[in-house]
Amino acid sequence: MEHFLKKAKASASELLRIDGAKKKSVLLQIADDIEKNSNKILAANEKDMALAREMNLSSALIDRLFLDEKRVRSMAESVREIAMLKDPVGRVLDGWVLDNGLRIEKVSIPIGVIGIIYESRPNVTSDAAALCFKSGNVSILKGGKEAKNSNEAIAETIQAVLEKNDLPKELVSLLPDYSREGVEKLIKMDKYVDLIIPRGGEGLIRYVSENATVPVVKHDKGLCHTYIDKDADFDKAVAIAVNAKVQRPGVCNAMETLLVDYAIKDEILLKLYEAFKPHMTTLKGCALTKEVLPDIETASEEDFHTEYLENILSIKVVDGVEEAIEHIRKYGSGHSEAIVTENYTTAEKFMNEVDAACVYVNASTRFTDGGVFGFGAEVGISTNKLHARGPMGINDLTTYKYKIYGEGQIRQ
Amino acid sequence: MEHFLKKAKASASELLRIDGAKKKSVLLQIADDIEKNSNKILAANEKDMALAREMNLSSALIDRLFLDEKRVRSMAESVREIAMLKDPVGRVLDGWVLDNGLRIEKVSIPIGVIGIIYESRPNVTSDAAALCFKSGNVSILKGGKEAKNSNEAIAETIQAVLEKNDLPKELVSLLPDYSREGVEKLIKMDKYVDLIIPRGGEGLIRYVSENATVPVVKHDKGLCHTYIDKDADFDKAVAIAVNAKVQRPGVCNAMETLLVDYAIKDEILLKLYEAFKPHMTTLKGCALTKEVLPDIETASEEDFHTEYLENILSIKVVDGVEEAIEHIRKYGSGHSEAIVTENYTTAEKFMNEVDAACVYVNASTRFTDGGVFGFGAEVGISTNKLHARGPMGINDLTTYKYKIYGEGQIRQ
Incomplete structure (x- = not known):
């Protein structure tokens, strides 16, 4: 696990070097390939569905798990929409000049490595990967065990496009360990992971918040x-x-x-x-x-x-x-x-x-909804008070740095 | 402890009801009373110094602990500067109108209850209390054990001013439990505490980050x-x-x-x-x-x-x-x-x-410094990637809410 995360972290710098046009083009290729690989993805999903039926999972869960041509097309469409969003990286959030002539710019940058823990819907895999990629972040995706085959087929499609574009496939990876211990390790790896976004039931979210040393943005209860x-x-x-x-x-x-x-x-x-x-x-x-x-x-x-x-x-x-x-x-x-x-x-x-x-x-x-608010794509609705609160758009997948431009200033 | 924090949390709503003029006036009174109570504060500090010498604490630590007339005046001066800052609450950070006529405003608001864990300098007590009060936050202060008497004298001065102004004294409190267990409890009370800011050695910061369930903004190493x-x-x-x-x-x-x-x-x-x-x-x-x-x-x-x-x-x-x-x-x-x-x-x-x-x-x-950057008062320099990064000004002690103004809109 540590080796895996180390590679993910190391690949993050690649994302700082590619421009918006390339990010857009890669995402559009991913959308196209999701449609082209539809048969492969549906075959994998059929395996998950068979197992789910065998295990007598609830009909609600089975419905969330289920993919057909139409749902695959809508996954691709959603990736296309994310591709066309305004680049969230490089926005000048603030800027001013000090009396000594130092020019300060506060600029949005990627957060780094984001772990997303979710449940049975396979479309979250492509959505989360696309949102993170567009915002310059490496994504570590941990979906539900019951959607393992579907998620793998989707992730393979994405990784193939990354490699075709000379990008490391680690930019989007599924967590190799599907067990509870896998999650437990992931949320404590603050050396390699910069943010965890758990999406799911109250139990999962509480568990993650209580045990993570990595910062967590929660999406839980709405009363x-x-x-x-x-x-x-x-x-x-x-x-x-x-x-x-x-x-x-x-x-x-x-x-x-x-x-x-x-x-x-x-x-x-x-x-x-x-x-x-x-x-x-x-x-x-x-x-x-x-x-x-x-x-x-x-x-x-x-x-x-x-x-x-x-x-x-x-x-x-x-x-x-x-x-x-x-x-x-x-x-x-x-x-x-x-x-x-x-x-x-x-x-x-x-x-x-x-x-x-x-x-x-x-x-x-x-x-209360990112789409309705005009954020373009929905990361979720944060119930955190810090970092991101309420409807969370792709801009909330960035942090910032201060760039300070001088002409030789030293401190008196 | 839980009872204490519950009262602190409950008092937070009081701060939403008082306006900027009152916050300024209370802080100026606190500054004046710190100067007026100088003798009492110095006598308490003398007790801490005597104990510190008895326990053979390092001279660096003793210097950080030490107060004299001049240091007390400068504590008061710093509270006055914070009083005069622009109110960080109520800034309109963004705003737009949806096609359906809903008007959205993103507005800065206090975070709620902030726990600040620090070491021997007694002036952090008045600084942290003033920064939190000005930004509409309740502060729970946990200073070094060696500065117990000094911190109590300063906190009493502050609380007396709060009560004179018909405000609950819980708006600024010292954590009643000085032990490591006290800190351990505090950083897990996410039900009552919204943010922890640890300031001190690497050991303290690591301990807090690893064990807190409350979000933490760290100020640690600069290499x-x-x-x-x-x-x-x-x-x-x-x-x-x-x-x-x-x-x-x-x-x-x-x-x-x-x-x-x-x-x-x-x-x-x-x-x-x-x-x-x-x-x-x-x-x-x-x-x-x-x-x-x-x-x-x-x-x-x-x-x-x-x-x-x-x-x-x-x-x-x-x-x-x-x-x-x-x-x-x-x-x-x-x-x-x-x-x-x-x-x-x-x-x-x-x-x-x-x-x-x-x-x-x-x-x-x-x-790299909040004062130099023009933030007016220094909360610290955050080494977090999320919420606040780099020099942290009083604006970083706020979060935001969305205010949505309608004329009866319903979702289609």
Whole structure:
């Protein structure tokens, strides 16, 4: 493992020497070859699928694992999109001149070696490799064991293109060790690895965060709230609440808990009840909610801590924006939080005091997404507070250096 | 410990509610009270000094521990300077409007709770507290055991001002547990602590990095190089090399190894030898260097790995800029690296391919410093690649959130 990582680290300098045109051309070739090798990739995937069926893996997992012509084409398309992004390296982030004439430039550069730990979707292999390559980073990819054959076929395709272009194949590699010990070693190799991005279940992410000595950017839980204030426009409020819950309940930016201002509870709760009815949403309410909607389920303390990722909604009546902020502080995951209000001061208070990657006024939390934000390609949604927070674009796969230009200055 | 940190975390929201004028006024009062309480602080320091002498601590350590009227005044002065900095919170870092009319603002906000682990200098207590307070962060300070009384006297002064201003004293606290176990607990409390900044010896920093689950921004080793290229202006080269080594050898941005291009070794090494002579610098050379300067010491492999922090210099002859970059890749610490050359292409190559927080052309590495860079107050010099890299100003004690302003938008 150490030898493998050493080679990966050593290859990083190659990436500093190739220009944007070459990076683009290599990625377009990779996209083409993924399509050309479609049969090979699908054959490998068929092996994984057979094993998965044999092992009785869940149908959700099998669906994530499954590839067909169309999914392979969309993998290639996604690599093409990444190829066409603006080069994230070399952006001048800041610059100034000191009194002594030294000219300082703060410039974006690649991070170095990035380890990405993910689960069963094979398309993450090509996506992650392309994002890292475009941003000048070496990628060490650790996919799910159940997708081993698919990932190998995809990685071989990528490595063949690298070699055809006189680039070391170590720029994109699969971690050779698929075991838990493999991950354990990887996340402690801070000498060779500069960043770990775990994408997957809570258990994996907790394990990685607790044991890594390499810096980690997490993408985990989204327990998002929407607060309907007494000064809300009710039509907006209902539309936003329904959208935040039902438009795609299984994702991290979907709403899990709706907070309703006491002052308007009677009217708004009845409207919400009617609006959610056609969507078959399971509503669970606090005691005050149940006074208005007696036939819904009861929301327990545990419900307010739960990221359902399903068409279920907890509802709580709160005493104004202060209590809404308090509730979010206690139960929120710092992902996306929204207020619906027409009151300027209330909106500002919520926007300033809620600590989350994304805070919304009068809009659905479902907009928290790198693609929607215009970042072009989605690395994920970071729940870290440092380095990258919220929707993470390809620019977040860079760090910076200061370049200082002198004419012989020495320090007095 | 957990109870203590919980209270610290809870107090963080108070800081989001007070404006810049109040932060400034509280810091100016703290500065005044540090001066007013000078006698109390000096008496506490005298206790620490007595214990230090009793325990036969090194004279360097005792000097770092020592306070007098002048040092207390300069502590207060430094707090005043921090008070007058531009507020790092609320800067709009980016902003744009989506096609659907959603307006996105990326705004700087406090990180939350910052743990600072440092050694014997008592002035770090007031500096760190002031930097954190100004940037809206709660600070948990863990100074050296030997400075316990001094730190307590300073912290009490600060907390008294906080309480006089109706602010919770938990905004600035000393870690109650001075033992290694205290640090061990602190760095694992990611539920309550958002960032750890260790400042001190390599052992402490390694220990913290290896065991923390809280994100860490390190300030450690600086093994800085200067490379004199064949196209260098020799006068600039000699002046820069001497300055980088002797102007203050005990600091992390001082040069430890000088790399000299083979093509000019005979002429430049003799000039360097003459220039270093009046400064009594101990020169150690590789075999090729010793062919020109036979009476200097021999530099071993270990020398090239050593951060002397003393008036000692290793010299190595290299075969042009390629080998210089290779040497730096192998031995450098990613802190500050310089090239002296008049050749445009060589300079660009060095600036682009050397991976360090600061890369210089034709200037002394001694300029790597938050104060010199114009950041106003020095948090330290980060050797991390992520979050903050290189000289770290008060702006680096912030993270960001996205504020999204809508008029009822929902996701299609």
